[in-house]
Amino acid sequence: MDLTIVGCGYVGLALAERLQPRRPQLKLTLTTTNSERLEQLDPLADRVEVCDATNPMQLLAALRQSSSAVFCLGPKGDRQVDANGYRHTFVDSFRCLTSLLPQLRELRQIVYTGSCSIYGDAEGDWVDEQTPPAPSRGHGDVLLESEHLLSGISDRRVCILRLGALYGPGRDLDRRLRGLAGLERPGNGATYSNWLHVADAAGALEAALNAEWAGLVNVVNDEPIQLRDLVGRSLQRQGLAPVRWLGQDEPGSGGRRIRNTRLKQLGYQLQHPRLDQSGVLATSQVP
């Protein structure tokens, strides 16, 4: 397999590292928009390309030799970007990709790490891949448009992995939640969130490539968790004072519980089925 990973942030880098034992049979191309990262990525790949996926020349160069591509894009920098910035990263990149497909005859397989936030709020109910997306306005619209652009590609195998909120080494939830110790918070903390260890994000991506998965697959652990339990467990583990929840949550803030049945039917076995099994809770996003 000749594979290009477009976007080597938290997930893309974890996948690249996971695939190292398969080299040199696997020909690996990695991309970054930042030339200062070339040195970091170079030992992990046969080729490292400076590539902004919205730039047709650069994206073409990055994908030209590959039979498979994984898109692990995210807006650059630590700041939250507005919906326009989000649109530029995702929609403009996938428009660029679709415009290049006639020149990319070798490219047979496209995998994209989307997000479970596309389901919007389901008032705490269970959702699966058959549930119509109901994303929030703005950022959520962008996720939906991105998925539509990719699902509309009919002459390649396209797989969209809808990831849960990521945690793992370097994205430490205990550290992030520590600041809530002893505080009063509005609502009752009943909102559900759904989590995924970065090792399982990389593992599911590798499985999707190997077994040529197609269509939508939710990639979350087995344990949707309410915010009060997430925070409560973390603070208790750290020996810190609990949060005092002050009332009732607003209507429409129940979150959703994501089913991972299809992921399992496809044969994927989670390395971290529950948050606590990793020892430490960790993440980039506190819901």
Ligand SMILES: NC(=O)c1ccc[n+]([C@@H]2O[C@H](COP(=O)([O-])OP(=O)(O)OC[C@H]3O[C@@H](n4cnc5c(N)ncnc54)[C@H](OP(=O)(O)O)[C@@H]3O)[C@@H](O)[C@H]2O)c1
């Ligand atoms: N993080 C989460 O909790 C989470 C939850 C659910 C779903 N996801 C999905 O997974 C994706 C990846 O997440 P992540 O945490 O790995 O993100 P990340 O750490 O922010 O990495 C994304 C990388 O994409 C690259 N990039 C940004 N704009 C680009 C462009 N125009 N063209 C090419 N590359 C570009 C950047 O790398 P360089 O700076 O090297 O260019 C950036 O580091 C997310 O965007 C989302 O779709 C993430």
